[in-house]
Amino acid sequence: MRHPLAMLAAASLLGTVALTGCARAGHDGASSGGGPTRITMWTHSAGNPGELAVHKKIIDDFNGSQSTYKVVQQNFPQGSYNDAVTTAAAARKLPCLLDVDGPAMPNWAWSGYLKPLGLPRSLTDSLLPTAVGRYKGKVYSAGYWDAALAVFARKSVLVKNNIRIPTAERPWSLAEFDAAVVRLKDSGYRTPLDLGAADKGEWWSYAYSPMLQSAGGDEIDRNGMKTAEGALNGPEAVAFFTWFQKAFTNGWATSNGPVGNQKFIDDKVALSYTGVWNAKDALEKVGPDLLILPPVDFGNGPKTGGGSWQWGISAGCGKTQSEGARAYLTFSFQDKYLTRFADNQVVIPATAGATAASKYFGPDGKLRPFAVLSQKFAVPRPATPAYPVISARFEKAAKDIMNGAGVKPALDAAVKAIDSDIKANKGYAH
Template sequence: MRTPTRFKAGAVILSAVALTVTACGTGGGDTSGGATADAGSGTGEIKVWGHQGEEGEVAALQAAVAGFNSSQKGVKATLQLIPSADYTKTVSATSPDQLPDVLEYDGPLMASFAYDKKLAPVEGLVSAQTIGNQTDSVKTQNTYQLDKKLYGVSMYDSGLGVYGNKALLDAAGVTYPKGLGDAWTADQFQTALEKLAAKDPDQKVLDVKENYGGEWPTYGFLPIVNSAGALAIKDNKAEGNLNSAPVVKAVQQFAGWRKFVDPNSDDKAFTDGRVALSWVGHWQYNPYNKALGQKLVVLPLPDFGAGTKSGQGSWAWGIGGSSKNGKAAGLFLDYLLNDSNVTAMTTANAAPPGTKTVIATDPLYKPGGPLQLFADGLSKTCGANPPTTACVATPRPVTPAYPVFSQQFSQAFLNIYKGGDAQAELDKAAKAIDQDFTDNNNYTS
């Protein structure tokens, strides 16, 4: 990831405009959830929208579409790629009846699009075999909590942790975790930072990707909230959850580590050896491994009281709420999610595969692989349940209010990180989030 636009864990950079349009879209949602696509004949032409990601991802997607079209004669898929920076804004601004039969979407925005009738449930259109092969973590991110229906399928997921430079850690006498079971506590992590700083000329020993923007504060640091034992939103309420005492303490402690953070304006703090630790996701494994080789270690995030936690969720594929050919759309998604296509895509982007069959054999994520830690965390998803020490991967809130939540949480977190009062900032964010629920009748009508 060279720039913020390459963030691959829900990669869209969500501008304030996109957030507002998505959160306050066409409405019309109800407790039944999204629209219902017409099954249609299962033949003919279907339109497909995808985000224009990295070169390798685009090539993998184009090859999958071409492969589908050549594998049978009944359905022709026509792919339209939309630049990543414009993709979510385009979907948000397009009325349901103008959306394609198949569309990609940024995972945590699923509930908002389902509420606005832009997505239809995929069960009954996508095969049971394809759905059954989805990992539990991607099923969680793609399941709408109001109606408990699945609105998408994922080729890949995401993982979050701390990369370490073994040489620098050893030189400072820092003992580091070997896996999820012995994750640093927050206090132990702080002690590690202090030991590293004592051996470092400028005492800047940690990278938290200050150079990233958009969705990063929510994806990268919401696990702190969950590790404190809290759901950010519970029963459509942020008050008493996002701003609870354990969360305030955890976020405040993280903000206190800023004195150890390299601003990383060149995105080379870790690869150039300026810092010993980098708090970031799976997408940095390839460049970090290239730079450090055997000196690279992959560590869990620190435990703020309820166990180490990690982010999850990324781009997913759904069926347009107004599609007249849902059966054909389902056939395309069945093909897209086969082992060959998932392998091609995850080879291109190094993301955790979103299917059980591929993640079990992926060179990076299989048992003994260098990123097994991320796979292990994803296999222990907290789902929609309150986080405990028994689970690791935590989905961002699956609610139509997510765009507002992300905007409010990101701003509050950054304000606290820059020295703001943690209780006051989280109180303000919780109030704004709860007001959004009130203004939209809890998104139930």
């Protein structure tokens, strides 16, 4: 399957939604014409047969369950989806239903693409917090699933090297993790740790900002979302990125490819910092020796990334069509569909009921640790229209630091760029 971080931003979040103005989006122009009211739905799922099969099942079931509305799906390749949305928004021709990358949602809401979702609170409250997109106190999007990060290891390797196996209740401290990595390097692993640094784009914010948050920093001051000063360049951030740089200068990790989990599968690295989308392959190749371990505690508890693709309703969708869109979404969030989606795509179900029924994430599922980590440690990326700029500047700073740049100057430059963007857009206040 496509990895959900490719799904989260394969087309580059910055290039598609970093907008500087507000373009109010129109409706899709569909009308009832005497028959069922037509509800057009856009997805980024073209080329993903497993995902499309679940969508088709839900749509067929919904359309067959009533005669008032008819949902019609249109699928776009991942690489062209966001461009299609921005073009349609400019022409006031958005569909009523569309999926949106979780961290991009606040920018889309601010830009006038989306209206508040308006689903029953009992439904949105039943979802994982990171599967619900909130902006300025309102729910704009909701999703069927989430992803999470963990550390993959082989039990035999840790036991052989007398390294404690961490748990969600007692994760590795940073000192303990560093000692384990040194011991694994001394045992013969030329590069003991794969941090995923060969990847690019949204992965960098998704993967490494939780580490920063665990250390006590953040990408922006979340009290008002008006500045990155002190959060991205304060003492905690400098300490974390100093460690991040050390991991590469010490030869614990490299930025060499391939992207993904292949180095761990080939036993070229002992520890792999990766996501749930790589777990099924690891299970098949490594078998019962596979350990799915919690992220490292950098001082303020383990953190893992949260927030993925979710559903929204376009701002220009008419009253009748909006009612149909909400009826469809309410229907679609049944546990049986969320379980099917999660098990087809190997992603974490968004409800407790769907999780309990999942073959992978249920009580006896081999990927159960991911559901636990998501519930306990997930942190959404900052819910601000400035996020595309934040993500891009975070990636640049982290890569510069990885490659030897001064830590504080690199972070100060990122803060300056982020704060300039926020100021240029008048604090994204409207």
